[in-house]
Amino acid sequence: MARMKFLCDADRCIECNACVTACKNEHEVPWGINRRRVVTLNDGKPGERSVSMACMHCTDAPCAAVCPVNCFYTTADAVVLHSKDICIGCGYCFYACPFGAPQYPRVGNFGSRGKMDKCTYCSGGPEADFSVAEYEKYGSNRLAEGKLPLCAEMCSTKALLAGDGEMIAEIYKQRVVKRGYGSGAWGWKTAYRETVAI
């Protein structure tokens, strides 16, 4: 069984935020919530790097481990989803997640933040596929349509990879073999001079 994974090729990401915009538009994510965001390290300095981050759909998800109402579940595709009907908005998952994936529609204290919202890997939620309830709570279900997450499909530089973990690992591996990685990558010295090494 294929395991769904994201992989962001930091040598290609140009911080255009198209993945963020595509996600918000596709799922009609409410104001204040970004299921995906681009994090830039050493912004403005030689060798800066940008990485597109969202829920990484962990194998042993810490969010699920700390949830007091056990609203998380993992699908056969290894996608970590949750039920908004069961979520109480306590915020524990936000503190447990190493990627800052869980988001809340309101700012507030315990229990007043509203239902948690996070990346669903474009695969909806526990409601019936393509139902109105599923779309309103979780957004579109592209995986059931035979497609992949829109953030990856929209990526102009092909930095964000999504799909079968083995397949995207093979794509990334062959990229690295061909072009090198970090300061060994093709064009690195032209862009960052020889003095900058990562």
Added chain:
Amino acid sequence: MRQDPKDQKDRLGRRQFFRALGGGTVAAAVGVSATPMTATDAQAYDPGQDETKGRYRLTDHVKAFYRTNGYETLKNSTNDAGKK
């Protein structure tokens, strides 16, 4: 001042009452602790097999995604991906 023997009898009665009450509480506690635990372990939410089934399919759409992402580097594997 000496107390009326009748009052002493009442006081003893009151003490006996509380002693009996304490004994009863202990007995009740023992009874509760002796009851087998019926609570079950916490279970993760299970929406059912239909909702947790795999939805990923290697459609032409997905193959095109792999092919374009592996452009010029995945030439050898593109055909393999299509066969999977």
